[in-house]
Amino acid sequence: xxxxxxxxxxxxxxxxxxxxxxxxxxxxxxxxxxxxxxxxxxxxxxxxxxxxxxxxxxxxxxxxxxxxxxxxxxxxxxxxxxxxxxxxxxxxxxxxxxxxxxxxx
Amino acid sequence: xxxxxxxxxxxxxxxxxxxxxxxxxxxxxxxxxxxxxxxxxxxxxxxxxxxxxxxxxxxxxxxxxxxxxxxxxxxxxxxxxxxxxxxxxxxxxxxxxxxxxxxxxxxxxxxxxxxxxxxxxxxxxxxxxxxxxxxxxxxxxxxxxxxxxxxxxxxxxxxxxxxxxxxxxxxxxxxxxxxxxxxxxxxxxxxxxx
Numbered sequence: 001x002x003x004x005x006x007x008x009x010x011x012x013x014x015x016x017x018x019x020x021x022x023x024x025x026x027x028x029x030x031x032x033x034x035x036x037x038x039x040x041x042x043x044x045x046x047x048x049x050x051x052x053x054x055x056x057x058x059x060x061x062x063x064x065x066x067x068x069x070x071x072x073x074x075x076x077x078x079x080x081x082x083x084x085x086x087x088x089x090x091x092x093x094x095x096x097x098x099x100x101x102x103x104x105x
Numbered sequence: 106x107x108x109x110x111x112x113x114x115x116x117x118x119x120x121x122x123x124x125x126x127x128x129x130x131x132x133x134x135x136x137x138x139x140x141x142x143x144x145x146x147x148x149x150x151x152x153x154x155x156x157x158x159x160x161x162x163x164x165x166x167x168x169x170x171x172x173x174x175x176x177x178x179x180x181x182x183x184x185x186x187x188x189x190x191x192x193x194x195x196x197x198x199x200x201x202x203x204x205x206x207x208x209x210x211x212x213x214x215x216x217x218x219x220x221x222x223x224x225x226x227x228x229x230x231x232x233x234x235x236x237x238x239x240x241x242x243x244x245x246x247x248x249x250x251x252x253x254x255x256x257x258x259x260x261x262x263x264x265x266x267x268x269x270x271x272x273x274x275x276x277x278x279x280x281x282x283x284x285x286x287x288x289x290x291x292x293x294x295x296x297x298x299x
Contacts, residue, residue, distance in 0.1 A: 065231060067216075077113045077168070080221045081203035087232055088217040102214065102233045 003029045003103060004058045005096055006068040010038050012097040016089060018069030021051035027096050028061055031103060037061075051075045059084060067099060111201045114145040114177070115168040119204060124196040125188070140188040143200030146181035153178055212237040259288040267291070 006023035008014045017023035022044050028037040039057070043050040051072040058066060065085040069092060079086055089099070127137075145167070152163040164174035188195045206219040209227055213235035220227045229236050259270045261281035270276060270290065279288045 067232065077115065077203045080206055080219075081113065083221045085221060085231060086219050089214070089232060091215070099232070105234045 001031045001065065002061060002063045003031060003065045003067060004061070004063040005029065005099055006066075007038070007096050010040070012036065012100070013095055015092060016067070016069060016094050016096065016099060018090075018092050020066065020068040020071050020075060021054045022046070023054075023068065026054075026058060028058070028063060029100055029103065036100070052078060055079060055082070055084075112169055112173070114148070114200070114202045115166065115205045116144050116148040116202045117166070117205050119144070120147050120151075120197050123198070124194060126194045127188075127192045130192045137191050137193045140184050140193045140195050141199060142181065142184050142195050142197045144197065144202045145177055145200040146184065147197050148202070149174060149178045150181050150185070207240060209238050209240055211235055212239065258291040260291045261286050261288050 005027045006017040006020055007025040007027045008017045008023070010025050012027070014025070017025075023041055024044060026039045026041060028039065029035075030037075039061075041054060042057070043053045046053065051074045055075060055078050059082050063084060065087060066079070067087040067089055069090055070088065071079075071086055076086070124142075130137075148167060149163060152158045152166055153160065156163075158166070160174050160178065161171050164171040167174060169177070185195070187193065204221070206221045207227075208217055208219050210217050211230035211233065213230060214233040216230065216232045218231050227238065230238055257270055258267050259276040259279060260267045261284065263286035264281065264284045266281050266283045266288075268288075276288045276290050280286070281288055
């Protein structure tokens, strides 16, 4: 299963981004193969509609779970209809590496 | 210009059955046909006639406007009446909907999560795998309700002038007395954090 984590930078040492739609990078972690893919978010500077555009981006990668600090109001119904699980994790100090370690357990 | 796309209706749970079949009819009624009741129409019947909500309350639950809810309700009743009178079977399917999911919280890592797949029971935390999870109603209310509430105040986006909103007077038609800009409802400004 693929998991998307919002990240502030493009390495595993970066911390989790508290926003979903306008995060800097998406780290897509595959729980089966252990592979990691880092995608820059093209909607970072978007005026509006960043959330739905980001949903489209991650869902096109086959992601089934998204971990982020917060989700906007337009996102919930979209993700519910796409059957993507949302995990709200409010620990801005955590690095992507430590979150992947938690997922491995 | 193309019309606005239909707003997704929130349905809390899928119905326990997928339809109804008539029985005891004569030969010709058996081939009477089928009425397709949409999920949103099932939900509106459930809310208004089973839970005894009024249309205003039900519209908030389904996240649509009150007039839209009344239209869905009228359609639902018309379909059910058609099935009863002409002996058609009812199949519940389709519609512009999403199934609302419950929110849970994990006491081990402190995260919040939902489970959009209705038929999977939530037993462990999707992040840390701990089983110390509990249902959390407040989170759901909080997230669902934020964008439906309208602030009582109109505000000028240019200079920050505020005044109390008068019902029936659209804020965007009002002019700011300080800088002559158009006013808007206060919480519309805060929506950019999505």
